[in-house]
Amino acid sequence: NAGVTQTPKFRVLKTGQSMTLLCAQDMNHEYMYWYRQDPGMGLRLIHYSVGEGTTAKGEVPDGYNVSRLKKQNFLLGLESAAPSQTSVYFCASSYQTDYEQFFGPGTRLTVL
Amino acid sequence: AQSVTQPDIHITVSEGASLELRCNYSYGATPYLFWYVQSPGQGLQLLLKYFSGDTLVQGIKGFEAEFKRSQSSFNLRKPSVHWSDAAEYFCAVCVSGTYKYIFGTGTRLKVLA
Numbered sequence: 001n002a003g004v005t006q007t008p009k010f011r012v013l014k015t016g017q018s019m020t021l022l023c024a025q026d027m028n029h030e031y032m033y034w035y036r037q038d039p040g041m042g043l044r045l046i047h048y049s050v051g052e053g054t055t056a057k058g059e060v061p062d063g064y065n066v067s068r069l070k071k072q073n074f075l076l077g078l079e080s081a082a083p084s085q086t087s088v089y090f091c092a093s094s095y096q097t098d099y100e101q102f103f104g105p106g107t108r109l110t111v112l
Numbered sequence: 113a114q115s116v117t118q119p120d121i122h123i124t125v126s127e128g129a130s131l132e133l134r135c136n137y138s139y140g141a142t143p144y145l146f147w148y149v150q151s152p153g154q155g156l157q158l159l160l161k162y163f164s165g166d167t168l169v170q171g172i173k174g175f176e177a178e179f180k181r182s183q184s185s186f187n188l189r190k191p192s193v194h195w196s197d198a199a200e201y202f203c204a205v206c207v208s209g210t211y212k213y214i215f216g217t218g219t220r221l222k223v224l225a
Contacts, residue, residue: 048212094211099206
């Protein structure tokens with residue numbers, strides 16, 4: 001049981017490049033989330049999903065897109081990376097009826 | 113709008129001393145409250161949670177937290193800190209019906225030997 005995994009762990013992009021972050025969970029959770037963590041700002045919700053095929057915007061969705069084609073996977077895309085998107089990105093998941101979120105180890109992204 | 117405030121950005125305590133980390137929330141209804149811990153370079157791990165019932169909740173690693181409705185607080189405590197408790201601690205509120213969390217900005221704990 002791997003829990004929540006994230007790929008890749010580190011990435012450096014140039015401004016304007018695109019990339020996709022992959023989150024996978026093997027706990028059969030309905031809900032999945034993408035956060036970004038910046039110094040002094042805690043975690044801010046980018047997008048979330050309440051089930052396969054559904055997504056919704058969080059607090060800071062601009063510049064990001066997501067997809068949930070399979071229940072166990074939640075993808076976060078950056079179409080045209082900007083330096084302001086330099087951050088640590090965390091994926092999380094939770095049961096439908098339990099509010100505890102389980103977090104992945106994070107992806108550190110640097111945009112030059 | 114809902115919000116979570118952790119007024120202490122950094123706290124330093126000596127090993128063996130007691131610890132209290134403060135958390136205040138702004139929320140119209142009874143919230144679901146959480147404390148998470150993040151070790152350097154790691155994801156977040158749940159310490160404890162409060163949904164309803166007994167206002168003093170016990171968590172892992174010897175931590176406890178007390179929900180005080182009148183003060184809109186959910187402070188985290190530990191009677192005797194260990195060097196391995198050095199980490200960043202986040203308080204969070206769950207927005208009922210949406211499954212969305214609002215996190216505080218975190219308190220970084222340093223433990224002196």
